[in-house]
Amino acid sequence: MINSQRRSKLLNQLSVFRELYLGSAMTKKELTKSTGLSTPTVTKALSGLSARKLITEKGRKDIPTGRKPKKYGLNNNSIYCLGVDLEIPDLRLAVYDLSRRMIATKGSYMEMDDLQKNPAAYITEKLSREFKDLVYHEEMAENSIVGAGIATSGIVKDGKFRPFSRFVSFSDIELKNPLEKKLGIPTSFGNDVDLQLLSELDRIGPINDEGHVAIYFGARLSGKRKPIIRIGGSIAIGGDICHGAGGSAGEFGHMSIRSEDADAELPPTNCGNDNCLESFVNARLEENGGLSVPDSISRAIQQKIKDLVFVFSPSLIIVDLEAFPEITDEVITELESFTSTLGQSMGLENIRIKEPLDRDRSATRGAVINHFNNLLLDPSNFSVLMENYKS
Numbered sequence: 001m002i003n004s005q006r007r008s009k010l011l012n013q014l015s016v017f018r019e020l021y022l023g024s025a026m027t028k029k030e031l032t033k034s035t036g037l038s039t040p041t042v043t044k045a046l047s048g049l050s051a052r053k054l055i056t057e058k059g060r061k062d063i064p065t066g067r068k069p070k071k072y073g074l075n076n077n078s079i080y081c082l083g084v085d086l087e088i089p090d091l092r093l094a095v096y097d098l099s100r101r102m103i104a105t106k107g108s109y110m111e112m113d114d115l116q117k118n119p120a121a122y123i124t125e126k127l128s129r130e131f132k133d134l135v136y137h138e139e140m141a142e143n144s145i146v147g148a149g150i151a152t153s154g155i156v157k158d159g160k161f162r163p164f165s166r167f168v169s170f171s172d173i174e175l176k177n178p179l180e181k182k183l184g185i186p187t188s189f190g191n192d193v194d195l196q197l198l199s200e201l202d203r204i205g206p207i208n209d210e211g212h213v214a215i216y217f218g219a220r221l222s223g224k225r226k227p228i229i230r231i232g233g234s235i236a237i238g239g240d241i242c243h244g245a246g247g248s249a250g251e252f253g254h255m256s257i258r259s260e261d262a263d264a265e266l267p268p269t270n271c272g273n274d275n276c277l278e279s280f281v282n283a284r285l286e287e288n289g290g291l292s293v294p295d296s297i298s299r300a301i302q303q304k305i306k307d308l309v310f311v312f313s314p315s316l317i318i319v320d321l322e323a324f325p326e327i328t329d330e331v332i333t334e335l336e337s338f339t340s341t342l343g344q345s346m347g348l349e350n351i352r353i354k355e356p357l358d359r360d361r362s363a364t365r366g367a368v369i370n371h372f373n374n375l376l377l378d379p380s381n382f383s384v385l386m387e388n389y390k391s
């Protein structure tokens with residue numbers, strides 16, 4: 001039982017930590033102002049956070065006259081988080097510090113035959129070997145890594161996932177328990193495109209507007225042996241990812257295409273929608289020998305994003321056409337002209353359209369942010385961390 005005095009001390013520490021985690025280095029005076037806490041309370045919180053090595057002094061603030069006040073910020077040599085991108089069959093691991101900066105990375109490849117025989121056992125074995133390897137080569141203390149965020153394709157719910165577009169699996173792959181047992185650290189899971197959006201939102205900064213709606217539309221090239229275009233998406237409302245009741249919200253790649261573009265036969269789909277956009281794009285590309293991007297693909301993508309504008313009334317649209325860099329400008333220009341028309345006809349203004357800030361486009365960073373946010377910004381998890389973590 002945590003008594004109320006102890007609890008309010010932890011909540012004060014959390015509100016100071018939150019400012020430094022979501023913002024940049026600040027002076028005591030700035031922290032007092034932004035948290036609404038008294039100066040002695042901020043002083044106490046700072047010393048508690050420093051004792052746990054979560055924050056540190058970051059030089060002094062330049063002011064025109066008088067004594068320059070000390071600034072405080074995150075201690076990036078304290079705790080780390082592992083990010084994993086299960087981009088089946090590719091596998092990517094990366095370690096990030098508290099400021100969500102990547103400090104080490106490692107890529108690998110999963111054998112599809114072995115993976116399909118027993119996905120959970122294979123991934124657990126493979127991942128723990130790669131993790132040990134990474135930690136060893138970077139000479140990191142294993143206990144400084146406080147958790148692992150895992151990004152997977154397909155539908156993700158409660159640490160289980162179903163990568164329905166990678167291989168046919170008619171049951172969910174339960175990865176959380178075996179992985180936590182093997183790695184010895186807590187894990188959290190998310191859909192790769194959801195996590196990509198989370199990473200973008202982290203770079204933009206805290207979203208204080210509850211009505212802010214961001215949508216992410218991605219078309220990526222995946223697979224080294226047999227390249228295939230994956231189309232996915234994500235929705236965030238007020239900065240929080242919208243998962244839907246079944247965890248599948250934002251699977252924009254499986255929406256139907258217009259009937260006039262679907263005249264030709266499309267290959268059978270794993271998703272259950274015969275008229276699916278992802279299937280259409282891959283079929284058209286194959287017909288074209290992959291030499292250039294047919295107009296029908298550009299048209300279909302533009303149309304999909306336009307439809308999303310009517311459904312979600314977004315504040316921000318992130319267009320990630322990594323698979324088709326040659327049509328990115330065309331698509332964005334068309335969307336800008338479309339939204340400006342909507343500004344006149346429907347009064348929908350201020351829809352920002354942009355490419356992702358994260359050029360790396362791996363979901364490892366988003367997976368880490370997901371894990372860190374759970375661990376560091378939730379009062380009960382934060383109190384466990386403050387109680388247990390001694391560096």
Ligand SMILES: [Zn+2]
Pocket residue numbers: 253254269270271272273276277278279
């Ligand atoms: Zn589909």
